[in-house]
Amino acid sequence: MGAKSQDPPAFVRLAAHPLRWRLLTALAGSDHRVRELVDLIGEPQNLVSYHLRLLRDGGLVTASRSSFDGRDSYYHLDLDHCAAALSGTAAALHPALRQQSPAELPTGGGVLFICTGNSARSPIAEALLRHRTSGRIEVASAGIRPKTELHPDAVRVLRHDFGIDLGDRRPRHFDTLTGHRFDFVISVCDKAREACPELPGRPRRMHWSIPDPATSGDPGHAFAHTAAALDTRIRHLLPVLTASRIEGAQP
Numbered sequence: 001m002g003a004k005s006q007d008p009p010a011f012v013r014l015a016a017h018p019l020r021w022r023l024l025t026a027l028a029g030s031d032h033r034v035r036e037l038v039d040l041i042g043e044p045q046n047l048v049s050y051h052l053r054l055l056r057d058g059g060l061v062t063a064s065r066s067s068f069d070g071r072d073s074y075y076h077l078d079l080d081h082c083a084a085a086l087s088g089t090a091a092a093l094h095p096a097l098r099q100q101s102p103a104e105l106p107t108g109g110g111v112l113f114i115c116t117g118n119s120a121r122s123p124i125a126e127a128l129l130r131h132r133t134s135g136r137i138e139v140a141s142a143g144i145r146p147k148t149e150l151h152p153d154a155v156r157v158l159r160h161d162f163g164i165d166l167g168d169r170r171p172r173h174f175d176t177l178t179g180h181r182f183d184f185v186i187s188v189c190d191k192a193r194e195a196c197p198e199l200p201g202r203p204r205r206m207h208w209s210i211p212d213p214a215t216s217g218d219p220g221h222a223f224a225h226t227a228a229a230l231d232t233r234i235r236h237l238l239p240v241l242t243a244s245r246i247e248g249a250q251p
Contacts (some may be wrong), residue, residue, distance in 0.1 A: 001074050009057060009088060009092050011058075011060075011086060011087070013089070014055060014058045014060060014093070014130045019041065019047070020054065020055055023037060023048070023052060023061075023244075024055070024061075025076055026040045027061060029077075030207045031074040031075060031203070031209040032075055033066070033070055033072050033074060034049060034075070037052070037075065038237055050135050052075060053232040059078065059085075060077065060078060060081060061078065062075070062076050062078055062079055063180050064076070064209055064211065066190045066209065067189070067190045067191065067211050067212060068191040068193075068194060069190070072176050073115075074207075076208075076209060077142075079232075079236045080232060084121070095218075095244070099193045106238060107140070108214060109183040109184070109241060109244065110123055110138035110139070110140070110180070110181065110182040110184070110204045111129060111138070111139050111140075111183065111184045111185075111186065111237075111241070112139075112142065112184070112198075112199075112203070113125040113126050113141040113186050113187075113188055114141070114142060114148050114187045114188070114192045115141075115144075115188050115189035115192050116145055116191050116195075116212075117145060117147040117171060117188070118141055118172060118173075119143070119146070119147040119149065119151045119156045120150070120226070121186055121188040121189060121210050121212065122141035122142065122143065122189070123150055123166065123169060123171070124158060124227050124231045125141065125186070125233075126141035127164050127166060127188075128164070128230055129229050129234050131132075131164055131174065132238065133238070136236065137241065138179070138182075141172075142174040143171055143172070143178065143192070144192050144195045146172055146173050148170075148231045149170060149171065150166060150169060150171065150214075151214055153213070153214075153223040154166075156223070157224055157226075157227045158227065161227060162227070162239075171192045174196070174197075176200070178200075181199075182201070183201075183203055183204065183220055183233075183241075184203055184244075185204070185205050186206045186207070186237075187205075187208070187232070190207075190214070191207055193207050197218070204244075208233055210226060210229060210232050211231075238250025
């Protein structure tokens with residue numbers, strides 16, 4: 001057998017570096033800006049930026065401009081690409097290792113999605129998580145400055161692509177939920193992330209940097225892309241919710 005066939009797969013070469021593994025771990029929980037990653041990792045910005053570029057070149061991490069401050073970019077861990085790379089890495093060692101067990105559906109707990117207007121991204125995320133968990137957990141969404149009604153394309157894409165009817169759902173203000181207790185608070189808007197106040201009970205905060213589809217020149221395509229992106233994130237959130245419930249139940 002040639003030496004080339006014994007080289008470790010690309011995912012192993014990328015992820016095995018200690019600093020890059022720490023970056024991947026940090027991005028597994030939330031999207032972050034470079035300066036936030038510098039603080040989390042405790043390494044110089046030029047070094048963090050260099051390894052982020054390698055992770056981007058390897059397809060494990062993506063970056064997008066902040067819709068709140070265009071001078072910033074948010075880095076996001078592409079979990080679907082990571083899953084495919086991990087599966088390929090395992091199969092390179094032995095074909096039987098390619099198999100994956102389906103995630104257990106979470107129960108209990110509570111998740112709150114936050115955006116600015118509560119008319120598109122956060123109600124889409126709320127509806128998709130409720131749909132994927134069959135109502136087994138409490139899910140809500142709210143806005144920092146809610147609009148008067150849901151965006152019609154948000155209603156349309158959920159009905160057309162996922163068979164979800166939002167009925168008479170209307171945007172609501174964040175303040176209407178201040179008495180509720182949530183385990184997770186997820187901002188899906190860069191602007192709302194900066195304005196979201198603290199909630200009681202110290203819920204786990206996460207950020208998903210999702211562009212506003214309503215500002216796109218092609219809203220039909222943009223809303224379909226946004227709903228698909230949120231659905232992907234929610235699929236990856238389910239094991240996190242399950243693990244959190246199991247950890248919370250331990251004495």
